[in-house]
Amino acid sequence: MRIWTARRFLLSALLLSLPVLSGCWSQFELPQLGFVMGVALDEGEDGNIEMTSQIYRPTPSGTSQGKSRTGSMYVNIVTKDLSVEEAIRDIPIHLGRKAQWSHMRMILISDRIAAHRNIGELLDMYYRDHEPRLTAAVAVTRGKAGEYLDKHPLVEQTTSQQLLRVMETSYHDSGKTVESNLLYMAEQMLSGNGDAALPYLYATQGKDTFSTAGVALIKNGRMIGILDSKHTEGLLMLRNKYQSGMQNLPCSGQPNRSESVEILKFSSRLKVHLSERPRLQMDAYATLAIGELKCTTIQNNQDEQKFIRRLRQSLTDEIMATYDQLQREKTDIIGVGQRVYAVQPALWRKWKPDWEKRFSEIPLQIRLRLKIVTTGTSEGRPAVTGKGSE
DSSP, X not given: OHHHHHHHHXXXXXXXXXXXXXXXXXXXXXXXEEEEEEEXXXXXXXXXEEEEEEEEOOSXXXXXXXXXXXXXXXXXXXXXXXXXXXHHHTHHHHHSSEEEOTTOOEEEEEHHHHHHSOHHHHXXXXXXXXXXOTTOEEEEESSOTHHHHTSOOSSSSSHHHHHHHHHHHIIIIIOOSOOOBHHHHHHHHTSSSOOEEEEEEEEOTTSSOEEEEEEEXXXXXXXXXXXXXXXXXXXXXXXXXXXXXXXXXXXXXXEEEEEEEEEEEEEEEEEEEOSSSOEEEEEEEEEEEEEEOSSOOOOSHHHHHHHHHHHHHHHHHHHHHHHHHHHHHTOOOSOHHHHHHHHOHHHHHHHGGGHHHHHHHOOEEEEEEEEEEEOTTSOSSOSOOSSOOO
């Protein structure tokens, strides 16, 4: 009897739960939704925002329908309005579907609108709405952002995915830009001083190619300048975010010849020494692989140490050049102020009003430890010289 009572109770509970169960996230079916892969924001006329939304087209490439626009797997919709939210609401009148943002890969912001408007306010909707993911990448473009989404992808199915892959590989494999998404951008802009760094995109004129090299410097929510790709490597080293990349060493007295070294691993630590005149110390360690030798022969430990000293000086000069530019721009995107705040909040509140001036005067001391772990499949000398055997 007790068993039957328990079964009836369980059955009743299951039946009562059926009305609140749903097979989908919302009342919309897939054919009613347009999945946004990427967005480009430009400054339009009369103060409007011009938004280009790249929508995934679920049509196999090669069909007659897909070939209507060179076989592309996407369609770009341009809307204009006073706010991003209103521009989004205009997408269905062109597309015939409701925009769905959970698959968005990329947000592009033109350098013009980034310099004139507060980027945090511009992207406010993407933080408040529940659909966009905070992992969506954010980048600043040279020139009109919408034109980047009009280019055809080289190997990916959509331009947005192609842009994302270009940014990721440029950061991880070359050290030519920084990693950034909605979450990282918010963390930077909500830090002690609010300075931030975003990847910088530029296109090759007349071609469907684009590159990510350099960094857009953000202060008080607006872009104030650009850090070129060479200085970006120094920035990543200062931030302890350098993954891997190549370093060139000019041959002494031979300006047109240089040797190369691959940095396999790089780790660094910044320490702020607090006093009335604070100073910054960077301790770093890197493992190296010889890439090209043209004017150096490494046959013993003495030769290796001489080569390492050259490389250490080159890296030190590169990091110092980056730090000098940040000080000239008075942009603390390496988190010195945040470190002061973490250690002594009261002191940070005292220094914050004139932190830009203080940061521009803080000296930096660099200590590098380098280790060559391999010279490749050849010994430590130029592999082929054309001078015959010795």
